[in-house]
Amino acid sequence: MANQLGDYLKARRAGVKPEDVDLPPGGTRRVPGLRREEVAAMAGLSVDYYTRLEQGREQHPSPSVLNSLARVLRLGPDAQRYLFAIATQGPPVPPVRRQLSPNLLRLVNDWTDHPALITDPCHNIVVANHLGRAIYGGHQHSDNLARLVFLDPAGRTFYRNWNNVAGTIVASIRAAASNPAVNAELMALVGELTVRSEEFSKRWAKAEVLEKTSGQSFLRHPIVGDLDLTYETFKPNGAPDLQLKIYRAEKGSEMSEKLTMLGSLTAAQPDEPAALPDERTVR
Structure with a gap:
């Protein structure tokens, strides 16, 4: 670049x-x-x-x-x-090292009715609660939302509004790429997606920039079928390069019932415990 x-x-x-x-x-x-x-x-x-x-x-x-x-x-x-x-870029800076607050991790896990994720600028899922893992689990690229959209064979089926999601992912990667602390890792991801996905390459060339903080997700889940969810995103004060994303369905609605069913049907699946700050440092 x-x-x-x-x-x-x-x-x-x-x-x-x-x-x-x-x-x-x-x-x-x-x-x-x-x-x-x-x-x-x-x-x-x-x-x-x-x-x-x-x-x-x-x-x-x-x-x-x-x-x-x-x-x-x-x-x-x-x-x-x-x-x-x-x-106005300055000199190169070392990769940022962030630590997640134990209280934040416990809070994420306490949201038993709402899927919640913490992602990094490369769209790696750093932490997820049980419903968050249940929504995105089972795919070839369940650990990275950008690869799920552009490289996963099930991506276009899973996202019913795939075109909008693809545009948002590319624009958010472009926005994050201005941060020199994460630029090297992001550019490696951009290089991979550009080589492996013609669709990503075309969208990246448009140079659109957007940091979306709220919206709707329309998913086709292999277990519970169609899910229509709203979401809000937040930046944790202790790790502002990360993004906390919380999904919700209207209480008492069909979608809320589906989330409850999904939680029950996947309850037997082992959950990876969220790492505390002294156990995991996020790059």
């Missing part, structure tokens, strides 16, 4: 239609989206300067330049944060 900023600018420029920024749509265009000179003009930059940004020959744009580019390229808040992060 030697020219991360330039690659990102080119990808986002290709995703903006002329009519999106009040330019006439006509004319012959060799590439999709806006031309370099159009972006430069609307951002108040010279074409030469903007070209050097895309080619990686200029790597220190000012905040005002980045704000102008974010406006022209129609970047949302998450995408703007990503743009500033990759444009």
Whole structure:
């Protein structure tokens, strides 16, 4: 990722239609989206300067330049944060080491009616309670949600809203990749998925950035059938790079009954005890 900023600018420029920024749509265009000179003009930059940004020959744009580019390229808040992060990267930092609070682990396990997971930026499932394991268990890639979506043979069947989930996974990986402490591991995952999944490769090239904090999951579970769940995500204060994801079904609903059934049917399966902080350090 030697020219991360330039690659990102080119990808986002290709995703903006002329009519999106009040330019006439006509004319012959060799590439999709806006031309370099159009972006430069609307951002108040010279074409030469903007070209050097895309080619990686200029790597220190000012905040005002980045704000102008974010406006022209129609970047949302998450995408703007990503743009500033990759444009102002400091020296390499060692991999982050996080410790999970014993109270947090006990709390996760105490939620017997709600599936709960803790995942890292690579979408590895670090910790899950019983229902969390029951929902995602039984797949070839049950331990990593990104691989489950793009590499697991059952992924497209398991996720009834697979297209939305795939887009969210890719955009969240892109958002996390701006953190230098986890960048190396993430880029290894991106390399693997790019080689092994054409769908991931196409979506990654769009350079979309999003950190989704709530939503709905529509699953087709092999034991209890269709599950429609809502979820919220939180970042633990002691390990802000991790994400706690809690699912729920409306109390007394058919989906709530299915979760109860799933918990009962999988109760005989051995649970791996959640590791306490002095037993597991999360990289």
